[in-house]
Amino acid sequence: MEQAGYTLPESEKIKKEVSYFEKVRDEVKLASGDLLEMKRFEPAMRHLLDMYIRADDSELLMDFEELGLIDLVVNNNGKGLESLPESLREDEDAMAEAIENNVRKTIVDENPVNPKYFDSMATLLDEIIKQRREQAISYQEYLEQIKALAKKVVNPTGNKEHNYPDTVNTLAKQAIYDNFGNDEVLTTKIDTAVRYTKKAEWLGDRFKEREIANAIRQETASYKVDIVEVMDLVKAQKEYH
Numbered sequence: 001m002e003q004a005g006y007t008l009p010e011s012e013k014i015k016k017e018v019s020y021f022e023k024v025r026d027e028v029k030l031a032s033g034d035l036l037e038m039k040r041f042e043p044a045m046r047h048l049l050d051m052y053i054r055a056d057d058s059e060l061l062m063d064f065e066e067l068g069l070i071d072l073v074v075n076n077n078g079k080g081l082e083s084l085p086e087s088l089r090e091d092e093d094a095m096a097e098a099i100e101n102n103v104r105k106t107i108v109d110e111n112p113v114n115p116k117y118f119d120s121m122a123t124l125l126d127e128i129i130k131q132r133r134e135q136a137i138s139y140q141e142y143l144e145q146i147k148a149l150a151k152k153v154v155n156p157t158g159n160k161e162h163n164y165p166d167t168v169n170t171l172a173k174q175a176i177y178d179n180f181g182n183d184e185v186l187t188t189k190i191d192t193a194v195r196y197t198k199k200a201e202w203l204g205d206r207f208k209e210r211e212i213a214n215a216i217r218q219e220t221a222s223y224k225v226d227i228v229e230v231m232d233l234v235k236a237q238k239e240y241h
Helices: 008-032 043-052 069-083 092-113 115-133 139-154 171-179 184-197 206-219 227-235
Strands: none
Touching: 008 092, 092 115, 092 139, 115 139, 115 171, 171 184, 171 227, 184 206, 184 227, 206 227
């Protein structure tokens, strides 16, 4: 920095500003749910930054690579929230909005897997937010409700309020059941058609996908279902890949 024409006090001031705004950036990402699970820098780039730009290491707010905010809400009865930045912990509205943003982002990301289920989760979230903003519930009640909702979002199979038939025992079957008339027989037909027809690396292969679509069409000939909609749902199920 001195070789670039900066005095020692100016260099220290700039380094402190860099460190401060790094922390601000991380807090904004955390609150908005805008986190990328990737290494920020290559080792060589990290070395260069440490040598020429960065001052002391930033205070670790949370390990973004391993755990998201919604996981902190769900795990350990929400005690993980204590590791969040002080500015969030001490501001109830800021904390609430951060949690809501992260829960909503998860709902949006998972929606293709089971649109009917996650649409209902979005509705529940909106109701909780409305109650909080209207101060119809205490902050502690709000946290309990948002934790309960977050658990349903990240673990649909653990949602006891959804009473599925015994045969509807996988996430894929539950998605089919929820989105196509709550019909147990139809669900079984579609699931069986997919499992017995799909071939390795079928997703993205036009011919292999067509084979699955034809098998579903044959099995559901007596039902009024949109094969395109069924295939879109099938493609979103990880257990079929």
